[in-house]
Amino acid sequence: MSNHDREMKKVLLIDYFDIRSSIQDDKINFEVSDINDYDAVPFLGRSAVNNGIVDYVKRVPIKINNGGVITIALDGSTGSTFYQFHEFSSGQNIWILTPKGDKLSVFTPDIALFLVTTIRKAVTNYTYNLSLTKTRLSLIKVYLPLNEDDTIDVGYIQNRMSKLRHANLLDEISQERIVQ
Template identity: 55%
Template sequence: MKMQRVPLIDFFEIKSSLQDDKINFTDADINDVDSLPFVSRTARNNGVTAYCETVAEKVNSGGVITLALDGSTGSTFYQHHSFLSGQNIWLLIPNKDRIGELTPQIALYLIASIRKAVSSYTYNLSLTKTRLNKIQLILPLTIDSKLDRKAVVDAMSQVRHVELIEEVPEERYQILT
């Protein structure tokens, strides 16, 4: 394994989320099977500040990393399930050729590297797409410049109770029968 400094854009497509102001969504109960998490620019609770009724044209697919450009600048989270989004939330869509499948464990490792890389940005010096295009990550790479997934899994195995994150259900809400 060799740790290398690499451009974020070599491993992720940076894309604006489908977004709207929170006031344009209708609040829903977290236990409502049809509700979706609303991801905002908070640094807490995986970025989720509410659950809202689904608005089909505003649904972002899961399996991505979200990044707040301002507010709690640099707040970075893994969104396993579909979600709704507030303004200035960007999506980091994994390059499958370089990363492979974005499992929760791999995502948490990448998030740690991304958070470190953007830690110098603040509310006064917010992130922009231009700045994101220049961000460098430090990652373990294979000889062919792909993410060394074995090194990541080995490193993450040292994290206490990390196996629990692999048990994230495929559906956000499952009805038990």
């Protein structure tokens, strides 16, 4: 079977991801800043655009979520799923999906974007009227390329993602949100 024809398996999201609530608070409890403030962090809302970022806020250390995770909105723009490269603060009903270490050996931005796409496709039937809950999220099934030992096939994902135009730009994302 060629790499392009890889069979995908439909599996439970919860078998491959730890699902937890983000550290969250209402935006009104943050001091709004702007994108050019080096000490500000993105504030995520339940938006379907701009990576879920609805504003930038002053850093409140006890209300910071680590970057390098996938986020999903449970309501509002239900199912809006993004990879958060940098740390962030969050409004309500934003949940974090972290790949289980025994199921995924490497978690890079290109792998994350592949996973974001398959998760988005899996939750398209949920809307504002039928929002996601942790229970519903744990029952979601996604298509993943799996090895014989049921680990995610990183090589397949990297190969597919490398064929996308400008995918190499993912490697140029700075570790810092703003480079001085």
